[in-house]
Amino acid sequence: xxxxxKLKSFAAFTExxxxxxxxxxxxxxxxxxxxxxxxxxxxxxxGPEARAANAGELLARKLCRLYHPLTGQVGELRxxxxxxxxxxxxxxxxxxxxxxxxxxxxxxxxxxxxxxxxPASTFIPTKEVLSLVRGLTAEQPDQHTIExxxxxxxxxxxxxxxxxxxxxxxxxVQLDPRFASIMPRLVNLIGGRYxxxxxxxxxxxxxxxxxxxxxxxAAKAAQSFxxxxxxxxxxxxxLLSSGMTAEGFRKIGVLQRLLSNGSLNxxxxxxxLWDEPESNLNPKLMKDLVQVLLELARNGQxxxxxxxxxxxxxxxxxxxxxGEGDQVRFHVLSxxxxxxxxxxxxxxxxxxxEPNAIxxxxxxxxxxxxxxxxxxxxx
Numbered sequence: 001x002x003x004x005x006k007l008k009s010f011a012a013f014t015e016x017x018x019x020x021x022x023x024x025x026x027x028x029x030x031x032x033x034x035x036x037x038x039x040x041x042x043x044x045x046x047g048p049e050a051r052a053a054n055a056g057e058l059l060a061r062k063l064c065r066l067y068h069p070l071t072g073q074v075g076e077l078r079x080x081x082x083x084x085x086x087x088x089x090x091x092x093x094x095x096x097x098x099x100x101x102x103x104x105x106x107x108x109x110x111x112x113x114x115x116x117x118x119p120a121s122t123f124i125p126t127k128e129v130l131s132l133v134r135g136l137t138a139e140q141p142d143q144h145t146i147e148x149x150x151x152x153x154x155x156x157x158x159x160x161x162x163x164x165x166x167x168x169x170x171x172x173v174q175l176d177p178r179f180a181s182i183m184p185r186l187v188n189l190i191g192g193r194y195x196x197x198x199x200x201x202x203x204x205x206x207x208x209x210x211x212x213x214x215x216x217x218a219a220k221a222a223q224s225f226x227x228x229x230x231x232x233x234x235x236x237x238x239l240l241s242s243g244m245t246a247e248g249f250r251k252i253g254v255l256q257r258l259l260s261n262g263s264l265n266x267x268x269x270x271x272x273l274w275d276e277p278e279s280n281l282n283p284k285l286m287k288d289l290v291q292v293l294l295e296l297a298r299n300g301q302x303x304x305x306x307x308x309x310x311x312x313x314x315x316x317x318x319x320x321x322x323g324e325g326d327q328v329r330f331h332v333l334s335x336x337x338x339x340x341x342x343x344x345x346x347x348x349x350x351x352x353x354e355p356n357a358i359x360x361x362x363x364x365x366x367x368x369x370x371x372x373x374x375x376x377x378x379x
Contacts, residue, residue: 001302009082021329029333035306045090119270165261184208267300278309317350
């Protein structure tokens with residue numbers, strides 16, 4: 001997991017230091033304060049490019065593929081109007097450090113690494129990817145066109161999604177208590193699961209149900225399972241193309257797939273970076289999604305997400321349980337109106353967030369609704 005990120009003269013940031021919780025980290029702030037840029041910096045610094053023999057060249061290319069500067073040169077990512085090199089530095093939980101620096105005309109970065117390889121991050125972008133996988137991973141794609149449309153965050157995720165996973169997912173659910181508490185909740189939340197068929201994702205309607213008796217695989221599980229097993233039972237409805245399902249379901253399906261094939265393995269995998277998980281998601285689903293993310297964190301998965309949504313924020317505030325070891329840290333990015341610099345404030349108490357533009361907007365909406373109601377009553 002990542003413990004600290006430092007950015008200087010890079011993209012939206014003149015200077016930023018941020019210490020991450022090993023559990024859940026929520027980044028909030030108005031548009032243009034660099035939330036997505038921060039997530040992508042973590043993705044780049046935790047990737048294999050930073051530890052390659054030609055790291056300076058590969059990491060510079062990675063940054064350009066993530067941020068798409070107009071010139072195609074990494075030097076353009078140095079913040080205009082600042083002095084000195086752009087510096088990106090990440091520190092990880094096992095003491096590993098990765099530092100990259102470059103000036104405004106650079107085509108490569110200078111990279112220094114201390115310690116071994118930290119686990120790579122998993123990045124889920126704002127737009128869903130399941131319905132795009134067939135095109136992004138085609139055998140003979142127009143790669144130049146694809147790279148002009150999609151940044152590396154989308155391409156990396158597509159490759160992770162098509163990774164072959166467990167042959168018997170039901171047995172995995174039985175044998176691993178982490179999956180018994182997470183996977184059925186995800187699947188039942190959207191009424192089925194996404195499966196890879198001939199290079200494309202399809203949706204199999206169904207649900208996890210508790211059944212009596214043990215299968216041979218489940219018989220190896222802990223005695224506490226007794227005589228009941230959780231099994232996925234497909235409905236009689238036919239398979240659906242992923243594009244025929246709701247986009248909000250497809251976003252949850254990405255998390256389901258990453259867990260199913262082992263790309264995301266709580267306790268061993270790197271940070272889960274999720275940009276606006278609430279996008280196109282029915283607010284009714286957010287409580288269950290928050291419960292899943294909390295359960296992932298309880299099993300050792302670091303989560304770093306960026307959001308604009310009050311409902312999502314409030315569910316974290318209401319559902320976190322310190323008795324369960326929950327650690328939720330809020331990081332607020334705000335831009336100084338005079339200098340244009342982005343500042344960061346972090347707190348472990350939702351009520352201490354200041355400024356909280358999301359809550360303020362929600363409160364303003366509530367006041368307006370009350371005022372209109374009172375006005376109509378007075379007529």
